[in-house]
Amino acid sequence: MSVQISVVAATLNEIDNIEQFIDGVEGVLKGMEFEIIVVDDNSSDGTKEYLARRMNEDTHVVVIENPYRFGMLRSLKLGIEKAGGEIVLVMDADMQHPPSAIPKLISRIVDGCDIVVGSRYVDGGSAGDRDAFRAALSRGAEFLAHALVPSSRMTSDPMSGFFAFRRDLRHDFAYRQTFATADYGAKILLIILAENRHAKVCDVGYVFQSRMRGKSKIVSGTSFLKRYLAELFEVMKLERRYRHMQ
């Protein structure tokens, strides 16, 4: 089967969302050639078993099961490497990124954008009803990315985990040390932007949904801040490396 669109998602304990997620993506992509690649981190709540069954019954679904917790960034990297579609679309599997917004992202790639970012901060977008703490955390992370990593300014929502890109763009995630530690997954977009500074980046508004089921895995606090700054520093180095190659 020649695959045009590869949807890539990472999962960790998403048993309450996974079926709705896969059904939702299949619903909006009906009639197109696509695959859904789910990279699961050895979930203990039944997600792993559900995915194994679904992959047996459903030719659209490809599952990569990690032997232990690799983290979101490394999981998404594995999924993107496996993708066979001309267009790769990365999203969460917890329904906070609405499958109904997928066609908008895909159509902008078809129209000529290289990278399309689902943004909470442009027309048609909203960060939903997140609490004040989560909003401050998010805004702080975005501010730091924009301040320290120039390529992140190509989008209004550099922490977005909902984006599509042409697979023939550079996405070799060359800076290997980035993957040595547990991670904060949002950065995968920062890496792709840093590697493709001359790409045409388009933002498309979407409404970040409240989590209806299951729990967020985000860990905040000073260790998060330290790790995040370390990751931004790695992306800065990566950006510098690619500056002369484009």
Ligand SMILES: Nc1nc2c(ncn2[C@@H]2O[C@H](COP(=O)(O)OP(=O)(O)O[C@H]3O[C@H](CO)[C@@H](O)[C@H](O)[C@@H]3O)[C@@H](O)[C@H]2O)c(=O)[nH]1
């Ligand atoms: N494989 C794997 N998947 C994970 C892990 N942690 C989370 N995930 C999966 O990644 C998706 C998002 O996880 P959440 O825990 O709900 O993310 P969040 O903290 O709410 O972060 C959201 O906001 C960021 C921007 O502020 C987004 O960048 C991110 O994609 C996500 O939407 C879900 O599908 C979840 O199962 C992990 O360690 N390993």
